[in-house]
Amino acid sequence: MxxxxxxxxxxxxxxxxxxxxxxxxxxxxxxxxxxxxxxxxxxxxxxxxxxxxxxxxxxxxxxxxxxxxxxxxxxxxxxxxxxxxxxxxxxxxxxxxxxxxxxxxxxxxxxxxxxxxxxxxxxxxxxxxxxxxxxxxxxxxxxxxxxxxxxxxxxxxxxxxxxxxxxxxxxxxxxESPRRGSAFVTGKVAEAAAHIKTGLAQELILGNLDARRDWxxxxxxxxxxxxxxxxxxxxxxxxATGQSHSVRELCDVAFKRVGLDYRYYVQEGEDAFRPTEIVPLAGDASKARERLRWAPEIDFASMVNMMVDAELERLDQTNDKPR
Structure with a gap:
């Protein structure tokens, strides 16, 4: 063949x-x-x-x-x-x-x-x-x-x-994935959770914590x-997954992964704040499920945990490098 x-x-x-x-x-x-x-x-x-x-x-x-x-x-x-x-x-x-x-x-x-x-x-x-x-x-x-x-x-x-x-x-x-950079909110939150846990940062400033996305x-x-x-x-x-989650939920899951309460570290910044959309972005993938027999296998929390774990591993590898 x-x-x-x-x-x-x-x-x-x-x-x-x-x-x-x-x-x-x-x-x-x-x-x-x-x-x-x-x-x-x-x-x-x-x-x-x-x-x-x-x-x-x-x-x-x-x-x-x-x-x-x-x-x-x-x-x-x-x-x-x-x-x-x-x-x-x-x-x-x-x-x-x-x-x-x-x-x-x-x-x-x-x-x-x-x-x-x-x-x-x-x-x-x-x-x-x-x-x-x-x-x-x-x-x-x-x-x-x-x-x-x-x-x-x-x-x-x-x-x-x-x-x-x-x-x-x-x-x-x-x-998203562990290969997502900090230019995206998911990468930014995962990186911040790992950095704050290891003492490399003290806080994270984000926009609207109630903004929702289908991740x-x-x-x-x-x-x-x-x-x-x-x-x-x-x-x-x-x-799409068909489920939307707020940035607040994203922070909650990510910081819990490292044993922290996000409410002590994450703040909304006025410069980055955008109003919540009147009609949220959330996808209906019924057609793909029916015709392609496709469905997501990794849920939201598992994905966020995967990203935080990858950030912690990267920090460990950096610290292990000879100076």
Whole structure:
């Protein structure tokens, strides 16, 4: 049997880490792309071939497709969301939006049989009119990040309908892991709990502790994206747990993991405070459950505990290094 080959753009991110792990176990040849080869050192699994690709260069991607002949492509490369989703709107539009059109066009012109999965985002819904949100909920993006992701999402649908590509969008709600950085609130809280426990910090300043999100585990979500490309027909899916949790709950779980009461260490800062959304972001993944037989395996508390444990382990490793 011919070995399946997958390209993962943005291989050094958390989703690239967990998907490449899954695909390598499935016997795939895995090619990862990054904009900076030097920055990829130590950020990928052994067995992943990493190549440099500028996402503005469609010709270079077409040449890569002709050389490695992938059967699947997963696009995880993007400007970050979180606090950065309003910054650099032109760059966000180019990388999170136009680059997806470049990938689709490269697939169409070189090998239309390649299956493509776009990592889309719950930021498409922005300020939703209903909760929970499903595939039929109206899109109302409120940031350059969400707007660019919406352009990419629509282009996936256009290439699927117009050119017959097996192209799908995974509408991903917040998903985290021990590889999530402190630019995101989950990473910030996990890091702070570990630092405060070990005496490296005294307090944590956050925004609205009552803000709610639907948080899942990255490993579960990349498994769903793989299932999307194994399905008999191409379609878009919301991927979510269906449960929302507040930042306050996040802090409670994280600090309890280290034996502390968050109320003594976490404060709301006026500069970072944002009002609670009238209609919360929470996903309805019924379609994925029914058609893909997918369901999250890691619950909210287990994921948070995993992140705190990883931060404690990192601190232990740092302290064990010779000075």
């Amino acid at each position: 011919t070995t399946r080959c997958a390209i993962i753009t943005g291989i050094t991110g958390q989703d690239g880490w967990y998907l490449s792990q899954l695909l390598l176990r499935q016997g795939y040849k895995v090619i990862g792309t990054t904009r900076d080869l030097r920055g990829a050192d130590g950020q990928t699994h052994s067995g992943v071939d990493v190549v440099q690709w500028d996402m503005k260069d469609e010709a270079a991607l077409a040449a890569l497709l002709q050389t490695v002949r992938p059967t699947e492509i997963y696009n995880f490369a993007a400007y970050a969301s979180g606090a950065a989703m309003y910054e650099e709107p032109v760059g966000i539009g180019d990388i999170n939006g136009l680059a997806v059109a470049r990938i689709l066009e490269a697939i169409r012109s070189t090998n239309p049989s390649i299956r493509f999965c776009q990592a889309s985002s719950s930021e498409l819904f922005g300020e939703p009119l209903e909760s929970p949100q499903c595939e039929n909920t109206a899109f109302r993006p409120r940031s350059p990040y969400g707007a660019a992701k919406l352009y990419a999402h629509e282009m996936v649908g256009i290439y699927r309908r117009r050119h017959g590509l097996f192209a799908v969008s995974a509408i991903l709600f917040n998903h 899942g585990f990255s490993g579960d979500y990349v498994r769903a994206m793989w299932l999307m490309l194994q399905a008999p027909t191409a379609d878009d899916y919301v991927l």
